Amino acid sequence: MPDSTTTVSAKQTPALDYIFHPRSIAIAGVSKSAPGFGGVSLGFLIACKETIAAGGSGSPALYAVNPKYDEVEGVRCYPSLLDIDGPVDHVISSVPAHVVPQLVEDAIKKDVKVIHFFTAGFRETGEEEMAAMEAQVVARCREAGIRVLGPNCMGLYVPGSGLSFMPGFPDERGSVGFISQSGGNAGDMVFTSAARGIRFSKVVSYGNAADVDEAELLDYLADDPETHVICTYIEGVKDGRRFFHAMKKAAAAKPVIVLKGGRTEAGTRAVMSHTASLAGSFEVFDALCRQVNAVRVNGVEDMVDLAVAFRFGAVPQGPGVAVVGGGGGFSVFAADEINDAGLECPVLPDHTQAELREFTPVAGTSVRNPVDTIALFQPPLLQRTLQTIGEAENIDVVMFHNGFNWGNARRTMAMAQDIDPGAYMDSMIQQMTAARDNSGTPVLVVLRPALDTASMEAVATFQEKCWRAGFPVFQTIPKAAAGIAATYRWQLGRRSG
């Protein structure tokens, strides 16, 4: 991975930490109402306003800048940065590329600390003139002590610091950090993982990486006490040596999950159009990840699954998986899929099978493993089933397979038992928690996706109850198996490393 640009040492400029804690934010070039990218720039304003409102006192001030308006969405709008009374630490620029030089001069006069250029149309266009302009803008900022995010990126989401780039992101802070060369993927990761209990310390979409880059961000997150798991989406690496050292340090400190864009020839070409990065040799990149024990994945969905596995501690001590629930056909797939993932689905010990048979009817069930049982629908027996299995000496993790889609059949049973669905779920969580805590074996939940809006509400409710009680939740057995297998291999790598 050769250096593809002239690297300016990060030591010339202040440390990265203050970027995440601005005293005030100004959104320059915000459009009041416009289709296409105008909607996105308005989204920055709404997103920051929401995040600031949720943050309470100590949150930064928020300003809009556009000579056309007096206010946008209730936020006061100024003709230029220089017209704002108080200090401005963080500028989000949505102005067109040709207006950028003037904005930079204003920012220098205003003693701005960081400019995030949402503005695209620079180096990634493939035009020499625009690449030169990008270099000039960045050089001018850096010589004035202003750090640059982007250009061509969505910037920062830091719950608690008033920074956000998409309306609707969760208000809560969390322990997962994410650096992403794509704003779309960053938004996707935040939205997709929210329902599974993932909350973020810092999310950085850094685009063309003209100044702040992947190595500096990795280095920062490795030391960040708020961040326990690091996720990364990387298209190209600016400086192979710096990147290797940053990865090595980060992966030694905490789990690092790596999603690489541009694994194939066509993907490499798309990377060039997207952020003008050189994707480099994928083989070299992959070898680097293996060497430092970073966990590589191939898509955002897989990254969410691994973040869930690491965040909720689904790191088993051995490869033995028990599967409970889901029916006979699912049991067959589950056994195949756990084998496919490189784990084991061993026959339960005779004494465990005998114990299960004490309360499991013979017809239509199996207590071997996978365990196919109707005891799960009879609340007092759920705990007994999960706990008995968790205590088996060849089982390192229990997968509890459940769903709420077969609405009518399920509702019929609940009606028959005169049970309130919310209370039924709470009882399940209590039993799962007791089984996990008494057996000392991790329990994870495979919760089938909803097929209609009624099921979606049930699934969402149960899912939140699960992760709030500390259970990792996956959508399918293969996803759960891949998650466990990765954390298991990661742990073996740490032991041997």
Add this chain to the structure above:
Amino acid sequence: MPDSTTTVSAKQTPALDYIFHPRSIAIAGVSKSAPGFGGVSLGFLIACKETIAAGGSGSPALYAVNPKYDEVEGVRCYPSLLDIDGPVDHVISSVPAHVVPQLVEDAIKKDVKVIHFFTAGFRETGEEEMAAMEAQVVARCREAGIRVLGPNCMGLYVPGSGLSFMPGFPDERGSVGFISQSGGNAGDMVFTSAARGIRFSKVVSYGNAADVDEAELLDYLADDPETHVICTYIEGVKDGRRFFHAMKKAAAAKPVIVLKGGRTEAGTRAVMSHTASLAGSFEVFDALCRQVNAVRVNGVEDMVDLAVAFRFGAVPQGPGVAVVGGGGGFSVFAADEINDAGLECPVLPDHTQAELREFTPVAGTSVRNPVDTIALFQPPLLQRTLQTIGEAENIDVVMFHNGFNWGNARRTMAMAQDIDPGAYMDSMIQQMTAARDNSGTPVLVVLRPALDTASMEAVATFQEKCWRAGFPVFQTIPKAAAGIAATYRWQLGRRSG
């Protein structure tokens, strides 16, 4: 795949067709309200009642049998089969195993044509006594001319004939046939594929396959004029030679998608617990599928994707895929993922790129392929984009990537344009249809899954509009790519075969 049981020739008993068109249905042993399997047996009654109500005149009569009740869910209930006045063609048995012999004698007197034994607890328990009882029951039925479905299965779903085994299945008939050794997988397939426009001609869950088996059912579906695509879930094969001939005939007639349970050692063990089948050598099974050009998949989700691809004609003439929409990061993944699937994502010809540039802004977009453009959100330009790409000489299929999750940003844009969401979707469908029809290139839709209930309604609405207009819909680029790749390879196999 050796013959594991004594095979009785199917010629001794009437042909299979009348099984799918009963004059009346009796559900024996239905439980009025009970947890566990009682809920499932009640579900049969509710499901058939729903299906009969939707079918109108000519639908079969429905009876319940249980000495404990006079009616169940508004259906008249008789003490025994013999107390029913009219003829009974189809019996669904939920009675316990020890009551089965009496039920069979009653059925013989009543001149019943087929008994579906939901009843489990026979051969799959692994107990010799129960295996012997299963053999006796089946032998007694066959000598009396009664065909047997199961035991240990969910039976039939035939929209239009009043047969169904799960409440909430679609009323509409369709062109996909499915034979499944697991009722859970059959239910899963029907529910999961419903929202993607898949409707069924016949679904058969056949469990232990003590009488009616996979070979006979395949043979039937190969000739069935209502069935254009055949899906199968098979755990074990009773008679390798018969199965091979049935598969060969079926796969020569129409696309056959095969899901095999018991691919690994653990899966093979689960198969034995589930339906007492011998899973056999997976290598032999896989080779057989390749030889006859049947398409093998590894899970129900994959089977749904392929059913969608074949049903909605996503069979491209060549390997060239264009991807449109989704943003820069998604474009990178898409290119990688299409390559992973063995297809191509070629650079668009210069003249196509030039045409696209006439209405696509430079900043933040790409017209190379994947095409990352905001023109998609400006209705008149969607058709122009898709059609221009579809006309490119190196493109055989266009993937249109879309979603409704980024709620606020999307709503902001829609508000800005004063557009009603339903009308906006209809305009999209019109433009997609025109682009497809004018260019003669298939267009398929990648529609990201919903993350909240509001998005779910939008996704469900748009999805239905898509498939009703004949567009196949997939959830992700890898799933779409796998679907296309499989239909493309299938077509190459037909040409060479």
